[in-house]
Amino acid sequence: MCELLGMSANVPTDIVFSFTGLMQRGGKTGPHKDGWGIAFYEGRGLRLFQDPVASCESEVAKMVQHYLIKSEVVIGHIRQANVGKVCLVNTHPFVRELWGQHWCFAHNGQLADFQPARGFYRPVGETDSEAAFCDMLNRIRKEYPEPVDVQALLETLIGACSEYRSRGVFNCLLSNGEWLFSFCSTKLAEITRRSPFGPAQLRDAELTVDFHAETTPNDVVTVLATEPLTDNECWTLHEPGDWTLWRGGECVARGQVPAC
Amino acid sequence: MCELLGMSANVPTDIVFSFTGLMQRGGKTGPHKDGWGIAFYEGRGLRLFQDPVASCESEVAKMVQHYLIKSEVVIGHIRQANVGKVCLVNTHPFVRELWGQHWCFAHNGQLADFQPARGFYRPVGETDSEAAFCDMLNRIRKEYPEPVDVQALLETLIGACSEYRSRGVFNCLLSNGEWLFSFCSTKLAEITRRSPFGPAQLRDAELTVDFHAETTPNDVVTVLATEPLTDNECWTLHEPGDWTLWRGGECVARGQVPAC
Numbered sequence: 001m002c003e004l005l006g007m008s009a010n011v012p013t014d015i016v017f018s019f020t021g022l023m024q025r026g027g028k029t030g031p032h033k034d035g036w037g038i039a040f041y042e043g044r045g046l047r048l049f050q051d052p053v054a055s056c057e058s059e060v061a062k063m064v065q066h067y068l069i070k071s072e073v074v075i076g077h078i079r080q081a082n083v084g085k086v087c088l089v090n091t092h093p094f095v096r097e098l099w100g101q102h103w104c105f106a107h108n109g110q111l112a113d114f115q116p117a118r119g120f121y122r123p124v125g126e127t128d129s130e131a132a133f134c135d136m137l138n139r140i141r142k143e144y145p146e147p148v149d150v151q152a153l154l155e156t157l158i159g160a161c162s163e164y165r166s167r168g169v170f171n172c173l174l175s176n177g178e179w180l181f182s183f184c185s186t187k188l189a190e191i192t193r194r195s196p197f198g199p200a201q202l203r204d205a206e207l208t209v210d211f212h213a214e215t216t217p218n219d220v221v222t223v224l225a226t227e228p229l230t231d232n233e234c235w236t237l238h239e240p241g242d243w244t245l246w247r248g249g250e251c252v253a254r255g256q257v258p259a260c
Numbered sequence: 261m262c263e264l265l266g267m268s269a270n271v272p273t274d275i276v277f278s279f280t281g282l283m284q285r286g287g288k289t290g291p292h293k294d295g296w297g298i299a300f301y302e303g304r305g306l307r308l309f310q311d312p313v314a315s316c317e318s319e320v321a322k323m324v325q326h327y328l329i330k331s332e333v334v335i336g337h338i339r340q341a342n343v344g345k346v347c348l349v350n351t352h353p354f355v356r357e358l359w360g361q362h363w364c365f366a367h368n369g370q371l372a373d374f375q376p377a378r379g380f381y382r383p384v385g386e387t388d389s390e391a392a393f394c395d396m397l398n399r400i401r402k403e404y405p406e407p408v409d410v411q412a413l414l415e416t417l418i419g420a421c422s423e424y425r426s427r428g429v430f431n432c433l434l435s436n437g438e439w440l441f442s443f444c445s446t447k448l449a450e451i452t453r454r455s456p457f458g459p460a461q462l463r464d465a466e467l468t469v470d471f472h473a474e475t476t477p478n479d480v481v482t483v484l485a486t487e488p489l490t491d492n493e494c495w496t497l498h499e500p501g502d503w504t505l506w507r508g509g510e511c512v513a514r515g516q517v518p519a520c
Binding site for chain 2: 096
């Protein structure tokens with residue numbers, strides 16, 4: 001299995017603290033040594049850093065940890081391979097352009113016997129994850145050839161996620177840079193940090209940050225992760241079937257689909 | 261205007277030497293201070309590093325120069341903005357998926373009054389370059405919904421390039437990871453290095469490399485650049501209308517279209 005990391009914030013925020021925690025689980029405090037990737041939206045642009053090696057040993061990961069990239073939406077992933085060999089092309093997150101927007105996706109889980117219809121978007125690698133992402137975009141595009149607001153898409157998104165979930169485990173994060181969508185099939189946790197900010201202590205590394213010193217009173221920052229990343233804060237655990245939609249750090253919609 | 265860098269090789273080769281030369285022109289020995297980007301194919305996978313700041317001052321560029329990424333096809337670009345503001349979304353190279361392959365494109369020049377038909381692929385940013393890339397892919401996709409060999413595409417590619425060229429300056433590099441295509445509207449140079457290898461001295465930095473020590477006798481490496489990057493080797497200058505197609509470092513096709 002893999003681990004996911006997502007962020008939605010109302011001001012450009014660096015994710016170095018959470019990223020540092022997650023990276024330890026890539027071969028050090030966790031077994032996810034088969035690659036990692038992180039995508040940062042910068043306006044409509046997207047920076048994608050990936051490496052098909054253990055994140056705790058990756059040169060690129062070290063650079064990302066020391067380079068304060070500020071972003072309002074981030075999607076990260078560390079991989080423990082099941083479907084598809086360990087190589088760059090199978091490394092999450094995956095990116096495609098839809099409606100002149102960069103869409104980004106990462107998945108934790110695996111799908112059995114998943115052979116979606118061949119569509120416009122096609123996987124480059126061999127993972128079930130990339131195939132599901134392409135299938136999701138093909139469904140959206142078929143239904144909405146021209147851009148619509150994400151609220152109008154929710155039914156399609158949730159329907160697709162429910163269907164994938166019926167074939168295995170499907171926890172995912174999806175964004176177009178404006179909003180961040182999550183679906184939980186087995187495991188996902190969230191925390192929203194806002195004023196008054198306090199200190200946070202990573203579970204996976206000797207690192208504490210005082211968010212009070214790093215933020216302004218108006219900042220709102222939500223972090224989503226497969227497992228809570230800190231041990232002195234109260235994370236909300238998602239239930240199977242929970243989906244959420246975030247914009248500027250705030251939850252703008254959430255719901256639950258019943259088990260199949 | 262901008263500068264292009266391309267590489268095609270028959271073994272995974274690092275491009276640190278050429279990249280170091282190019283990066284100097286991004287604000288130091290040249291005026292191309294409005295961002296830079298470089299894409300490395302790794303099998304079917306693609307690594308893309310970009311920064312909308314001067315390459316000679318970029319943290320990401322420093323990392324790339326010290327990290328020996330080996331690749332068989334590389335496309336790089338440094339930008340001096342004309343159309344589109346300086347930001348990540350307007351930074352070359354641009355990437356889209358076509359036929360389950362990552363296609364990558366960079367452009368040097370500018371097009372006047374370029375308003376291509378709205379198609380499936382749409383630009384995310386505001387550059388004429390990304391609009392031309394999307395238009396090119398839309399033409400290919402319309403003509404060939406399923407994959408064909410690049411030889412079958414040449415007419416479409418060259419036709420599109422000729423048309424763009426009639427609207428201004430259009431030097432470009434394009435690849436799907438297997439082959440590298442170039443079109444010269446005003447300026448492009450090439451060099452193929454093969455055994456016996458010798459030393460090379462950068463024009464833009466105090467750096468010499470002895471390729472003899474870095475290579476095996478079977479290696480073939482071609483570098484394309486807007487301007488020759490070394491001053492002790494013999495580069496071939498392309499004429500307006502020249503196009504080339506490379507695979508594994510070797511030229512597999514070339515030709516010239518007459519001026520419009």
